[in-house]
Amino acid sequence: MLESLPLESWRGPYDQGLKARAVSALENGAVLFFPNLPFALLEPEKQFLDASVSDGQAKNISLDHTTGKMQASSLTGEKAGALAAMMERFGSQAASLVHELLPYRNVERARTSFRPVQVKGRHYSKISDDRLLHIDAFPSRPMQGRRILRFFANVAPSSPRHWHVGQPFEDFARAFLPRVGPHLPGKSWLYGKLGVTRGRRSLYDELMLSLHDAGKLDENFQNNSPHQAVTFPPGCSWLVFTDQVLHAALGGEFALEQTFHLDITEMAEPSLAPVKVLERLSGKTLV
Numbered sequence: 001m002l003e004s005l006p007l008e009s010w011r012g013p014y015d016q017g018l019k020a021r022a023v024s025a026l027e028n029g030a031v032l033f034f035p036n037l038p039f040a041l042l043e044p045e046k047q048f049l050d051a052s053v054s055d056g057q058a059k060n061i062s063l064d065h066t067t068g069k070m071q072a073s074s075l076t077g078e079k080a081g082a083l084a085a086m087m088e089r090f091g092s093q094a095a096s097l098v099h100e101l102l103p104y105r106n107v108e109r110a111r112t113s114f115r116p117v118q119v120k121g122r123h124y125s126k127i128s129d130d131r132l133l134h135i136d137a138f139p140s141r142p143m144q145g146r147r148i149l150r151f152f153a154n155v156a157p158s159s160p161r162h163w164h165v166g167q168p169f170e171d172f173a174r175a176f177l178p179r180v181g182p183h184l185p186g187k188s189w190l191y192g193k194l195g196v197t198r199g200r201r202s203l204y205d206e207l208m209l210s211l212h213d214a215g216k217l218d219e220n221f222q223n224n225s226p227h228q229a230v231t232f233p234p235g236c237s238w239l240v241f242t243d244q245v246l247h248a249a250l251g252g253e254f255a256l257e258q259t260f261h262l263d264i265t266e267m268a269e270p271s272l273a274p275v276k277v278l279e280r281l282s283g284k285t286l287v
């Protein structure tokens, strides 16, 4: 469930044996854990370890590295620029590590996020409560079978980040697939047309969203399905396919996260991708 790798540098080259272990564990649904890989903040950046840098609306502050546009921060002017620079530095270090450690050649670097608000004690609707076990699936961003890979770093000075990691994806899908209803064929087309989604949702996207919601809404599953508590101490990093690994973020503050997207053809073992598992279980072509 947790594959601990002794990386101490954000830059390779890394040992071949270590690289082979990394890709195999990751694709088989483990969380790659880097206990000795802190993302170091510069002295003036420590002022950003404060929940008030968030605008209090969105869960996370996000940065689009292609435009430099930052969203959901209360900061303006020079301070906003310095926070964006910190997030950009993290994102590019994470991208360099992913590039050096894994065999994937075409990895799209998507949004970078900073999570400055304590997870515990916040109020959410069940569907948007990431303290419940879930796989990642985003309503407005159809993936068409592509993967969601996320790199996290705990930059809190003293608080650990607490996760639960659940059962293998296939066990979860097997239990929930028979319970998700048929998808209305016109809905994805209409959402695409209206701009509710960025492009059209495939059947895969509809299924993943239904699985995400059904899992969160099932109290028995939340309380009784097999899961393991994982603690990420300050100064560590981790990397995980969050569209495959059931996870719940229960507590912690001040994490940075970089999202990557990749085609399943990049994978060493594409049959392990959620789209392939769901196609096998449902007997349907989903993308």
Ligand SMILES: [Fe+2]
Residues within 6 Å of the ligand: 130, 134, 135, 136, 242, 247
């Ligand atoms: Fe998540």
